[in-house]
Amino acid sequence: MSALKTLRPYQKHAIKTIVSALNSQKNVVLSMPTGSGKTIVALSAALEHAKGARVSVFTRTLAEYLPWERECRALRVDFSGHVGRDRVCKFAPTTDEKIRIDSFKPQQKCKECEHNLFKVEDDWGALLKGRLKEEFQEMQRLGVESWVLKWKAKQKGCGYPFARDAPTTVKLYTHLTYFLLWKYVGLDTQIFIFDEAHNLASVTRKLSFKLSTSTLTNIITQYEELRRFGEFGSTQKLRKRLEEIERVLDFLTKLLEVARWKKDELPQPPFEFFEGDERVQRLISHTRLVLDKPDVWKAHKKLVCPKCRHENSERSSRCENCGEKLEKENEQIRAVKFIPVDPSYLVRSLNADRWILLSGSMPSSWYLSNVLGLSNFEVVELNPFEKNVKYFLDTKLDMSYEKRESVRDEAIRRALSLVANHGVTLLVTQNYEEVEWFKGASNVCESQRTTIAQVLEVVNQRCEKGEPTLITAVARGKLIEGVEFKHKGKSVVSRVLLLGVPYPNVKDEEFKEMAQYLKQKRGISTWELMLEDAVIATKQAIGRAIRGPEDSAQVFFLDKRFKRLFGRLGINRYEVLTL
Numbered sequence: 001m002s003a004l005k006t007l008r009p010y011q012k013h014a015i016k017t018i019v020s021a022l023n024s025q026k027n028v029v030l031s032m033p034t035g036s037g038k039t040i041v042a043l044s045a046a047l048e049h050a051k052g053a054r055v056s057v058f059t060r061t062l063a064e065y066l067p068w069e070r071e072c073r074a075l076r077v078d079f080s081g082h083v084g085r086d087r088v089c090k091f092a093p094t095t096d097e098k099i100r101i102d103s104f105k106p107q108q109k110c111k112e113c114e115h116n117l118f119k120v121e122d123d124w125g126a127l128l129k130g131r132l133k134e135e136f137q138e139m140q141r142l143g144v145e146s147w148v149l150k151w152k153a154k155q156k157g158c159g160y161p162f163a164r165d166a167p168t169t170v171k172l173y174t175h176l177t178y179f180l181l182w183k184y185v186g187l188d189t190q191i192f193i194f195d196e197a198h199n200l201a202s203v204t205r206k207l208s209f210k211l212s213t214s215t216l217t218n219i220i221t222q223y224e225e226l227r228r229f230g231e232f233g234s235t236q237k238l239r240k241r242l243e244e245i246e247r248v249l250d251f252l253t254k255l256l257e258v259a260r261w262k263k264d265e266l267p268q269p270p271f272e273f274f275e276g277d278e279r280v281q282r283l284i285s286h287t288r289l290v291l292d293k294p295d296v297w298k299a300h301k302k303l304v305c306p307k308c309r310h311e312n313s314e315r316s317s318r319c320e321n322c323g324e325k326l327e328k329e330n331e332q333i334r335a336v337k338f339i340p341v342d343p344s345y346l347v348r349s350l351n352a353d354r355w356i357l358l359s360g361s362m363p364s365s366w367y368l369s370n371v372l373g374l375s376n377f378e379v380v381e382l383n384p385f386e387k388n389v390k391y392f393l394d395t396k397l398d399m400s401y402e403k404r405e406s407v408r409d410e411a412i413r414r415a416l417s418l419v420a421n422h423g424v425t426l427l428v429t430q431n432y433e434e435v436e437w438f439k440g441a442s443n444v445c446e447s448q449r450t451t452i453a454q455v456l457e458v459v460n461q462r463c464e465k466g467e468p469t470l471i472t473a474v475a476r477g478k479l480i481e482g483v484e485f486k487h488k489g490k491s492v493v494s495r496v497l498l499l500g501v502p503y504p505n506v507k508d509e510e511f512k513e514m515a516q517y518l519k520q521k522r523g524i525s526t527w528e529l530m531l532e533d534a535v536i537a538t539k540q541a542i543g544r545a546i547r548g549p550e551d552s553a554q555v556f557f558l559d560k561r562f563k564r565l566f567g568r569l570g571i572n573r574y575e576v577l578t579l
Contacts, residue, residue: 019049026377054169058174062083077168081173083163090152118162180207191354199359211335250270301334302337305321312326341514342514351376388553392574393574412441426471446477498557504530
């Protein structure tokens with residue numbers, strides 16, 4: 001592990017502290033800002049504690065694999081991981097109305113697939129030293145996702161089961177893989193690492209799933225076609241397949257009755273685990289979760305707009321997004337969405353494992369314990385870049401909901417007067433409506449259609465010309481989490497302007513149900529939930545500026561209500577803003 005020789009003193013101290021906690025049978029919450037080396041710290045500590053046993057890493061998205069793959073290379077340990085079969089399988093089901101039956105094989109298991117790079121009875125030791133040695137080395141060089149997609153494109157054989165099952169020291173997955181497809185993780189994992197772990201606060205809400213009449217009808221049609229095709233055969237293997245198809249069809253048909261609002265009770269899934277069609281696997285996994293713990297799930301009837309696919313309430317006569325007329329009697333636009341209301345559901349199952357949670361904006365210990373139900377952990381918190389940030393507070397502006405329209409013009413004036421004359425000024429608003437206030441003045445205004453690639457291209461072009469850039473984004477939006485605004489390897493965000501405290505929308509149906517559940521079951525106030533949510537969103541916005549030890553920035557809090565958050569944010573020094 002030669003990379004350890006280049007670690008900074010604070011990183012070595014963090015590793016030592018984490019290993020000590022793990023060896024004392026404690027879990028660890030690691031809070032370090034992006035760019036401070038929390039990835040190498042967490043991975044080094046986990047490997048030292050595991051002493052050669054398996055370490056499994058969970059990132060929020062596949063794209064977030066990359067830093068972990070990079071650190072694995074630096075530490076000279078092999079990695080492999082799960083990328084999702086439906087993204088790479090040659091026989092993945094199609095959504096087209098006309099399907100090719102001979103290429104649609106949802107019952108085809110990886111171990112039986114002729115497209116597989118290896119056979120299930122093959123010896124892994126011989127494979128990695130023999131005919132698949134070069135492919136394994138290529139996966140280490142390219143990364144899991146890039147390697148698997150490359151093999152798919154070249155049709156040299158399916159690399160999905162190879163990338164998933166290769167016996168390596170480090171395994172890479174996504175959060176929901178742990179909770180829904182846990183059998184891919186393996187039973188020999190010594191320690192689990194969760195990156196960007198502040199998202200675990202909302203991972204339960206992300207388990208929401210929708211039973212759509214149109215989608216289920218399409219899947220059922222495909223399976224019926226497959227059944228008719230299979231009836232022409234007579235082999236024992238095919239008869240077994242037909243039995244499985246019948247069980248799937250029965251399950252899907254009963255789900256369709258729920259989606260059409262004909263029935264309320266979900267059917268029992270026909271399998272505990274189903275490898276073959278990940279659409280069906282997800283339906284089985286989600287259905288089982290609801291049936292296992294029905295009291296933490298709420299069912300909402302929805303009308304899905306046929307034009308823009310927006311989910312509307314069952315009372316809507318027109319689409320809330322595009323205005324399209326909704327025919328309530330049309331069963332094809334009906335759907336039912338299941339939403340869990342207990343944030344600790346599933347997340348508290350982590351208590352049975354040894355883990356490290358890491359993020360630059362972790363929730364408080366109180367929230368982790370009382371809301372997420374986690375226990376037996378030690379917090380390791382380091383912020384070596386704190387001296388690089390200068391804070392300013394506007395003690396006069398009040399951006400509360402009932403006052404924001406009356407101070408709109410003044411808020412716009414104050415914000416635009418603080419735009420830096422170099423680099424990027426990131427203006428973070430409370431909602432998309434406020435983003436529109438700055439449409440004429442901003443170089444980039446975030447919308448639902450904005451892509452990160454487009455924004456980074458604008459930033460790069462303007463930086464090349466030496467022109468300042470104003471980006472107006474929304475708290476919790478796609479530009480505020482995990483995005484790096486860099487040019488020539490250095491952060492170009494010189495100022496962050498937070499216009500209004502980013503409290504969650506208390507009128508949001510999902511938030512209201514969660515808050516009501518926590519108040520009834522655990523006596524937790526809605527105000528505490530709002531404060532915690534606002535602190536995490538604020539930390540994420542500030543984190544866009546400082547991405548390394550050489551970066552510096554100014555942060556302007558344009559709302560006097562921010563002062564009540566400073567204790568939770570760890571801010572004890574600031575200047576009063578005079579405009």
